[in-house]
Structure formats: C-alpha cells, structure tokens
Amino acid sequence: MSDVADRVKKIVVEHLGVEEDKVTENASFIDDLGADSLDTVELVMAFEEEFGCEIPDDAAEKILTVKDAIDFIEKANA
Amino acid sequence: MRRVVVTGIGAVTPLASGAQATWQKLLASQSGIKSIEHFDVSDIPAKIAGLVPKGDGEGLFNAENHVSIKDMKKMDDFIVYGIAAADQALADSGWKPETDEDQEATGVMIGSGIGGLPRISEAAELVNHGNTRRVSPFFIPSCLINLVSGQVSIKHGLKGPNHAVVTACSTGAHAIGDASRLISFGDADVMVAGGAEAAVCRIGMAGFAASRALSTAYNDTPTEASRPWDKGRDGFVMGEGAGCVVLEEYEHAKARGAKIYAEVVGYGMSGDAHHITAPAPDGNGGFRAMRNALRNAGVNPEEVDYVNAHGTSTPLGDEIELGAVKRLFGDAATKLSMSSTKSATGHLLGAAGAIEAVFSVLAIHDGVVPPTLNLRDPSDACHGMDLVPLEAKKRKVNVALSNSFGFGGTNASLVFKGV
Numbered sequence: 001m002s003d004v005a006d007r008v009k010k011i012v013v014e015h016l017g018v019e020e021d022k023v024t025e026n027a028s029f030i031d032d033l034g035a036d037s038l039d040t041v042e043l044v045m046a047f048e049e050e051f052g053c054e055i056p057d058d059a060a061e062k063i064l065t066v067k068d069a070i071d072f073i074e075k076a077n078a
Numbered sequence: 079m080r081r082v083v084v085t086g087i088g089a090v091t092p093l094a095s096g097a098q099a100t101w102q103k104l105l106a107s108q109s110g111i112k113s114i115e116h117f118d119v120s121d122i123p124a125k126i127a128g129l130v131p132k133g134d135g136e137g138l139f140n141a142e143n144h145v146s147i148k149d150m151k152k153m154d155d156f157i158v159y160g161i162a163a164a165d166q167a168l169a170d171s172g173w174k175p176e177t178d179e180d181q182e183a184t185g186v187m188i189g190s191g192i193g194g195l196p197r198i199s200e201a202a203e204l205v206n207h208g209n210t211r212r213v214s215p216f217f218i219p220s221c222l223i224n225l226v227s228g229q230v231s232i233k234h235g236l237k238g239p240n241h242a243v244v245t246a247c248s249t250g251a252h253a254i255g256d257a258s259r260l261i262s263f264g265d266a267d268v269m270v271a272g273g274a275e276a277a278v279c280r281i282g283m284a285g286f287a288a289s290r291a292l293s294t295a296y297n298d299t300p301t302e303a304s305r306p307w308d309k310g311r312d313g314f315v316m317g318e319g320a321g322c323v324v325l326e327e328y329e330h331a332k333a334r335g336a337k338i339y340a341e342v343v344g345y346g347m348s349g350d351a352h353h354i355t356a357p358a359p360d361g362n363g364g365f366r367a368m369r370n371a372l373r374n375a376g377v378n379p380e381e382v383d384y385v386n387a388h389g390t391s392t393p394l395g396d397e398i399e400l401g402a403v404k405r406l407f408g409d410a411a412t413k414l415s416m417s418s419t420k421s422a423t424g425h426l427l428g429a430a431g432a433i434e435a436v437f438s439v440l441a442i443h444d445g446v447v448p449p450t451l452n453l454r455d456p457s458d459a460c461h462g463m464d465l466v467p468l469e470a471k472k473r474k475v476n477v478a479l480s481n482s483f484g485f486g487g488t489n490a491s492l493v494f495k496g497v
Contacts, residue, residue: 017148038152041215049212 004051004077005070011046012066015039025067043069051077082258083497085336086171086324087436088163088272092128092317092423094137096166100423100433101440103137104448105470109301109422111315117280124292126300127278128317128424130159152216153229154194159320159429160226160274161233164188168234171324171336173268175235183267185238186227187257188274188322189249191428191484194221196279226274226320238266246484247388249273250321250431251492255345258325267330272322272432286316289355291392304425305452306389306418307396307460314390317424321432323439328497340439340478340494344375350487357395357483361402364388364481367489368406375493377477380410382493384447384473386434386480389418390425397459399481404463415473417466421451431482435492438478442496446472 009023016033029035029043044060047053047069053076055063063069087097092110094100103110110128119125130139141150144162153161164186168174175181197220204212219225224242231240239260243253250273257271286292293313296303304315331338347370350363357363372379385403389396396418404411419437426433441447453467480492 015148017146038215038219045212045214 002070002074004074007050008047008066008069008073011050012043015043015046023066025070026065028065030064047073053077079262080264081328082261082325082342083328083331084323084339084342084439084494085326085331086167086173087339087439088166088170088322089319089433089436090130090139090159090162091319091426091433092130094131095139095162096137097170097436099137101437104419104422104437105446107449107451107469109451111300111303111424113300114278119283122280122283122287123294124283124287124316125297126303126315128315128426129278130319151214152220153225154197154220155276155318156190156194156274156320157220157226157229159276159318160188160322161229163272163274163320163322164230164270167270167322167324171326173324173326173336181235181237183238184236185240185260185266185269186230186236187239187241187243187253187260187269187271188226188230189243189253189428190223190226190274191244191246191249192275192277192282193223195277195282197221199279199281230270236270245488246486247425247427247430248482248484248488248490249428250433251435251480251482251490252347252431254323254325254342254432254435255347255490255492258342258345261325261327267327269325270322271325272320273429274320275427275429276318277427278316278318283316291355292316293391302452304391304421306387306391306421306450307400307456307465308453309455309457311391311393311396313392314420315424317426319426319433320429321436323432323435338497340442341497342492343495344371344377344493346370346372346374346491348489350489352487355485357398358487359398361398363487363489364399364483365402365406367491368402368479368481371479371491371493375495377493377495379407380413382407382410382414382477382479383475384438384441384478385414385416386438386478387416387418388481388483390420391418397457400459400463412462415447415464415466415471417448417450419448421453431480431490434480434482438480438492438494441475441478442494445474446470447475
C-alpha cells in the first residue's frame with residue numbers, strides 16, 4: 001500500500017471515528033462509513049491540510065470513496 | 079391550567095458533574111472557583127473562574143461519557159455541558175420516550191447566554207489570517223445557541239417543541255418558565271429545560287473585564303472572590319457549566335409513578351427599560367418579576383421560605399435585589415432565608431438560572447437551604463435578613479423563589495412548591 005493510501009486511511013479513521021478495517025479502498029464515505037455531507041467537506045479539508053494540495057469544489061464532489069481520494073491526491077502530487 | 083412538576087434534575091457545575099454531587103459540595107460550603115491555568119490571562123485583570131472539574135471518577139466531568147470523540151468537534155463546550163446535564167436529568171426522571179406519541183409529546187428548551195464564543199474566536203483567527211478555506215463545516219452548528227436543544231433532541235429522539243432562550247443571565251430561568259408554560263398550554267407533556275454556558279475563554283474574560291463586571295481583588299484567593307452582600311465584594315466571577323430539569327405535566331408524572339421533586343407554581347417576567355448592563359437603581363424590574371411570579375403562583379409573600387437570589391457579588395446589584403425583596407415581602411422578609419449560591423459556583427451566566435432552579439427544588443425536597451459563602455461582613459442594608467452566611471441551614475422549605483436578572487434589563491423569577 002502506498003504512503004498516500006496509509007495517510008488517507010488514517011485521516012478517515014480519525015475524522016469519522018470508524019474502525020480501521022472498515023476503511024477499505026472501495027468504502028464509500030457516506031454509504032459505508034456513516035459520514036454526512038458536512039463530514040465529507042471536513043474530510044476534504046483534512047486531506048488538503050495533510051497533503052498541502054488544493055481540492056477544488058467540483059473535484060471534491062467526485063471524491064466519494066477512499067480510492068477516489070487516494071487517486072486524486074496521487075495525481076495532484078505527481 | 080395543567081400543573082407542571084419537576085421529575086428529573088441534572089447539573090454540570092464548577093463544584094461537580096451531577097446534580098446530587100454538586101448539591102452535597104454546596105451544602106458542605108465548598109467552592110468551585112480557581113485560578114485559570116488553561117489559557118493566558120496575564121493581560122486580563124480577572125484571573126479566576128468557576129471551572130468544571132474534569133477527569134474520571136465520582137463527581138468529575140468526562141465529556142466522552144456523553145458525546146463521542148467524533149462528534150466533539152461538531153460542538154463547542156457549552157453544547158457538551160448541555161447534553162450532559164440533559165442526559166443526567168432524563169436518566170434521573172426515568173423518562174425514555176420510545177413510541178412516536180411519547181417522543182412527539184417531549185420537547186427541549188435549553189438556552190445559553192452567549193453560545194460558542196471559543197469557536198467563534200478560533201474561526202475569526204483563521205479568517206483574519208486569510209485561511210477562510212480552513213473554517214470547519216461544523217463551525218456554525220458548533221456555536222449556535224439552539225444547537226443544545228437540537229443535539230439533545232437528536233440524541234434522545236425528542237420530537238416535541240424544540241426551542242432555545244437567549245436572555246443573557248436570565249436564560250436558564252426563562253427557559254424553565256417558558257417550557258413549563260408550553261406544558262400548561264398542551265404543546266408538550268414533558269420538556270427538558272435549562273441553560274448551558276462555556277464562555278470562560280480569553281475573549282469572554284476580556285469582554286466581561288472590559289465592562290468592569292468581574293472581581294479582580296481576589297486573584298490570589300479565588301475561593302473568596304464571590305462574596306454576595308459582603309462589604310468586600312468587587313464583582314462577579316465567571317463560571318461555566320449547565321443545568322437541566324425534566325418538567326412534566328402532573329398527571330403524566332403521577333401515572334408513570336415518577337419521583338416528583340417539586341411543582342413549578344409560578345413564573346414572572348419583567349423588563350427594566352433602564353440600561354444595557356446596570357439594573358434599575360430602585361430594583362423595580364426585579365420587584366415586578368418576583369411580584370408577577372407570586373401572583374401567577376397564587377402564593378402570598380409570607381408563604382415563601384427560601385429565595386435563591388440572583389446575587390452575583392457586584393457592588394450595585396446585590397443591594398438593589400435585597401431592597402426589592404424587602405419592599406415586596408415587607409415584614410415577611412425577615413422570616414425567609416435568602417442565599418446566593420453564586421458564592422460557590424461563580425456566575426454561570428445563561429446556565430445560572432437553571433442550576434439555581436435545581437438548588438431551589440432540592441432545598442424543598444431535602445429541607446435545607448444552601449449557604450452564601452464568604453459573607454463575613456454584610457453590608458449595612460442586610461440587617462435583619464437571614465442570608466444564610468457561610469453554612470447551610472436545615473429548615474423546612476415549602477415554597478422557594480429563584481431570581482435571575484440579565485444584561486438588557488431582563489428579569490425572571492420562578493416559584494417552586496413542594497407537592
């Protein structure tokens with residue numbers, strides 16, 4: 001697993017208060033991990049902070065799963 | 079009119095977490111006022127406050143017992159305290175509505191004087207430094223005053239009236255009075271009512287210090303700083319916490335065999351129409367609030383055994399309130415006991431009226447009146463009055479009146495009676 005994936009998963013565990021093993025790559029923040037729309041906004045902010053990148057609103061709207069987040073960040077930081 | 083009784087109590091105060099734990103410490107003449115060490119007060123003249131004791135164990139407050147860590151970031155401390163006091167009051171009352179009908183008949187009215195000042199201050203820092211994108215999506219709901227009522231309703235499934243009072247230091251009393259009227263009018267059968275406050279932060283301390291309202295002469299001896307009616311008083315001491323009561327329609331409470339602490343028999347309100355922070359010098363606002371409450375209760379002044387005073391330990395306010403009590407009660411004033419529990423807790427602003435309502439019903443329930451700490455050298459105007467100096471006193475209390483007065487010249491008095 002990449003470093004980015006580890007860090008993304010850690011943030012998700014901390015912010016959503018979920019068990020680590022539930023945070024699989026295909027897990028949906030809202031459907032599988034109990035987030036609401038405000039939680040997802042905050043998650044995106046946490047990703048921006050952790051990775052020092054900016055995630056525009058239209059891109060943020062498409063980040064629905066753990067994998068979406070990892071992919072976006074890896075591309076942005078490439 | 080439908081009768082309203084108190085069937086549950088909860089309190090998170092500088093003395094303890096828990097209504098009974100707080101009450102026992104209050105009766106033992108303990109103080110919850112200490113030095114502020116969790117933020118810098120070097121540039122603020124008032125350096126002490128009534129702070130909720132944190133930790134694990136009897137009487138200590140552990141937020142995680144009431145709110146998950148994940149949810150903690152969605153609420154400022156006043157909401158956490160309010161949820162905790164509501165949890166305690168509901169557990170004490172044994173009321174756990176599960177059917178749609180019961181949930182819809184149960185409402186919440188928990189107010190706050192100031193709301194989420196610490197979070198507002200943090201967000202302002204971010205914005206002022208150009209970090210607007212760092213402002214949390216939970217910022218607004220973490221500081222809105224009505225979010226105590228909102229969060230409590232969500233946690234316990236209470237689908238009746240959801241409301242919140244904001245009347246500065248009268249908030250807690252107004253919330254309990256207004257909620258009792260909602261039950262009287264049939265809008266609800268049960269209401270969780272009270273107040274919550276957590277404004278002991280740099281901006282809150284600086285603000286009240288600037289309005290010259292806070293005690294500054296006792297920074298080295300914090301437990302002696304709140305001294306209502308004492309000649310050495312020099313201002314109030316900030317406090318934090320929350321108080322809640324479960325109010326219930328009398329027949330509803332009786333039908334389920336609920337424990338009844340006391341009945342809410344009277345509620346009176348008034349406005350000073352005088353000044354934004356100072357009380358009217360003749361005490362007319364407080365006088366009319368008390369008079370209206372007694373009239374609403376159908377209680378004569380000589381029937382009142384105990385007055386829980388607003389008594390914040392300010393040079394002006396204490397004697398103005400005392401004067402109003404003397405005028406209203408006449409000869410009966412010398413027969414009642416009157417104390418200010420702010421001497422032990424500090425001034426919890428929007429939560430003050432709520433914890434003081436809890437103390438008033440416990441005075442009735444237990445037949446004891448709580449003390450006014452530090453009242454060693456009473457002002458001359460106190461002559462002939464029993465202000466319960468230094469130590470609690472056993473006495474039968476059938477009727478208790480609790481006063482709360484707020485900035486803006488807003489006044490509320492509640493009258494409770496044994497059932």
